[in-house]
Amino acid sequence: MRSCSLPPSIERARPLLGTVVAVRVRAAAPRAAHRAIDQAFAAVLEIHRLMSFQEEESDVSRLNRAAAHAPVTVHPHTFRVLAWAARMAQLSQGLFDASIGSTLVKWGMLAAPRAAPLCGGSRASFRDIELRNGQQVFFKRPLWIDLGGIAKGYAVDRAVAALHACGVTSACVNAGGDLRTAGTEAERVTIRTAASPLDVLPLVEIRRGALATSCSAISARSHAGEQVGCHVSGQTHRAVNARITVSVLAARCVIADALTKVVLADEAAAAPLLRRFHAVAHVHHPDRPGTGWRTIGGLQ
């Protein structure tokens, strides 16, 4: 075998970020490997605590409660993720938008934050999120941010950074399908589509890169006569097609994670953005002729 199953490898998994996060480390002494894995989990846990929509003490909850009244200072990690979110939002002209929290709450995808009333009225967007010096964040109008579309990817990147800091050179971190590899060996990944978990799955091979897959199928439900799910187009505030599965390969998981949302929202508009980040998207649509797969982006 030539993939990550090469011994010695140690893999552990914990429930984090609402999913199962697995960390696999190769070519390391067992004791050092376990210490490194502990550090990787600690890095993921830190992001989880900072950016959870539900946990009341997270930066995201503090922002949703107070940033429309006065600037709120956040952790450098949160600020960095917000900066990535702002960049993705600008480049995608709002297809990716972290201000969709209220839409997801309205659809029952997220529980409404406590003590954070949101007045109705005009629709807020990423343009209302102001990032200021000193890691301060201000909302120009009341809104709820949700970093669920990007924080998991960032957490995976942080876990890989933690492994590097421990001297690990060969590893794979997989947070429920958002994954990143480090080292020279190739990782093979099967992609599960929305069409059928029993169906055959395409395979991609990654070397020193990241892969993220998004699909609304599991979360799909009906709301006020419309099909909704956990993924929203920031431009239209409508649910994306739950039958589509998007996998994006990119250099960093934060990029791959965010780009899946852009591709889900608008394949054609996403193409230049994929090329900009040297990323590739594999898009599955059950109604597409042939295999149902189409590849778009920069490395075809």
Next chain:
Amino acid sequence: MKNARLLLIPLSPLALVTPAYAVTYLTVEQAQTLMFEGSVLTRDTRELTAAQIQAIESDSGVKVINPQVNAWHDSAGGWFLLDQVIGKHEFINYAVALDASGAVRQLEILDYHESYGGEVHLPAWRRQFIGKHHGSALQLNGDIKNISGATLSCGHVTDGVRRLLATYALVLASAEH
């Protein structure tokens, strides 16, 4: 971009079939060594009474499926608890280390199994791709360790931990050892 070294090889439309996804992270012994290094663990399995089950369910809001509590304790008041949770398509074995105050010190998933309870659908036109990857046969459960797709839920584990903490408070904490 600093991704000059990035090498991504999309192999689509290469396809393969995966019967069921299963991965083992740690054995029980490995988890015990990892979580209680240097300590001696004593097996302390309990059989819950109907009244205890009712109390645990009422306290945690989680149904007790297995009346047996797979527990070990160490000499310092710590506990190693082995548990299983079952979801719609998956079951997960996991271990929890509690410190002497009953707080979760560590949680490790031991193994993860996923099954959709049916035969894998394999369209004939795709058969030609099976095992054809750079001329070598793919060993599906050995070679493929990653699945990317619909997010695996960990909600059942969270519920399981709540049930275990209630079990500790109502049954184990009062035990003498």
